[in-house]
Amino acid sequence: MQLDIQIKRFNPEQDREPQWREYTVTLEPTDRVLDALHAVKWHHDGSLAFRRSCAHGICGSDGMMINGRNRLACKVLIKDLRQPIMVEPMRGFPVVKDLIVDMAGFFDKYRSVRPYLISDEAPPRTERLQSPAERERYEDTTKCILCGACTTSCPSFWANSAYVGPAAIVQAHRFIFDSRDQGRAERSAILNQASGVWRCRTIFNCTDACPRGINVTKAIGEVKKLLVKAATRPPHPPPTRD
Amino acid sequence: MNLSSSYASPKPAGGLELWSWVFMRISGLLLLGLALGHLVLMHLIHNVDEISYAFVATRYAGWFWRTYDLLMLILAMLHGMNGARILIDDYVHPVRWRRLALGVLYVGCGGLLALGAGVALFFQPVSH
Numbered sequence: 001m002q003l004d005i006q007i008k009r010f011n012p013e014q015d016r017e018p019q020w021r022e023y024t025v026t027l028e029p030t031d032r033v034l035d036a037l038h039a040v041k042w043h044h045d046g047s048l049a050f051r052r053s054c055a056h057g058i059c060g061s062d063g064m065m066i067n068g069r070n071r072l073a074c075k076v077l078i079k080d081l082r083q084p085i086m087v088e089p090m091r092g093f094p095v096v097k098d099l100i101v102d103m104a105g106f107f108d109k110y111r112s113v114r115p116y117l118i119s120d121e122a123p124p125r126t127e128r129l130q131s132p133a134e135r136e137r138y139e140d141t142t143k144c145i146l147c148g149a150c151t152t153s154c155p156s157f158w159a160n161s162a163y164v165g166p167a168a169i170v171q172a173h174r175f176i177f178d179s180r181d182q183g184r185a186e187r188s189a190i191l192n193q194a195s196g197v198w199r200c201r202t203i204f205n206c207t208d209a210c211p212r213g214i215n216v217t218k219a220i221g222e223v224k225k226l227l228v229k230a231a232t233r234p235p236h237p238p239p240t241r242d
Numbered sequence: 243m244n245l246s247s248s249y250a251s252p253k254p255a256g257g258l259e260l261w262s263w264v265f266m267r268i269s270g271l272l273l274l275g276l277a278l279g280h281l282v283l284m285h286l287i288h289n290v291d292e293i294s295y296a297f298v299a300t301r302y303a304g305w306f307w308r309t310y311d312l313l314m315l316i317l318a319m320l321h322g323m324n325g326a327r328i329l330i331d332d333y334v335h336p337v338r339w340r341r342l343a344l345g346v347l348y349v350g351c352g353g354l355l356a357l358g359a360g361v362a363l364f365f366q367p368v369s370h
Binding site: 156159160192193194198199201224227228231 | 257258259260261262263264328331332333335
């Protein structure tokens, strides 16, 4: 089939403003948007710049706005989209070139929530065990692939880039609710700041945008409730492990 | 660094944004009930044509409706003002403009709140 695809192009060495360019490529309806981008780059304009790596929805490299919604180009089939397909970079990040955005700030915020296991207990001889129920508590937020689709669909982030953003909160949630982790207070202090979870206005764009189907808004709500509980209950000693 | 020590004394102990979030949820729920009650009374049980000075005077003869209206006024004004504060915080970035916008908001809301509260608290019926 003939496919019309419009791509918002920007070359910082030539353009003052991004501009839309239209391409017509031949593809199967069951091909993906990523295949369309490949067709453009390989057969029409080799200067087109975009990120992609695994091409199977796992690495999160090809997050972009497709027909007005943040998606992974490798997970969206041509037949499911209205033509012409409009592809542009994710909003809210500085554009480096074409569909490539600068995600340095995004990863700074990711690192700010301490996205790793914090424990001062001596490492056990085998694994740090937990029950299936304890594992299930944070199952949803383990699915995050850090593509940035949620953060760049969030109007609060567009309005104020100081907001830590849904993706970083999801990552914090993954460890805050992990029974083996002891860094809850540190992460809570970070997320309780004005640029933390309280900038979430419960708009649900993030949940809608997540290509992994994570209930992002629910996870943010759980962190908010945890902070309220911490503020209304007296400090408690760390849990002891038998 | 001993991380257990930080766990033992959790830092998040409130803050304006946290309590503002709690207030918005509680006041929102209360306002839903209060506003629905107001709607039923003023627009379904009584016709708008019936609402006159005498109607208000009769209503404000006791403290129940004064308290009801005062509670609704305080919650609605603070809920709305906080919502507008959040909007200003999100979208007005230059410090001077933000201060000006917040100043206008607080003075305006404070004035309206004082005016409404004055009526609810000190209304005295005048006989014609």
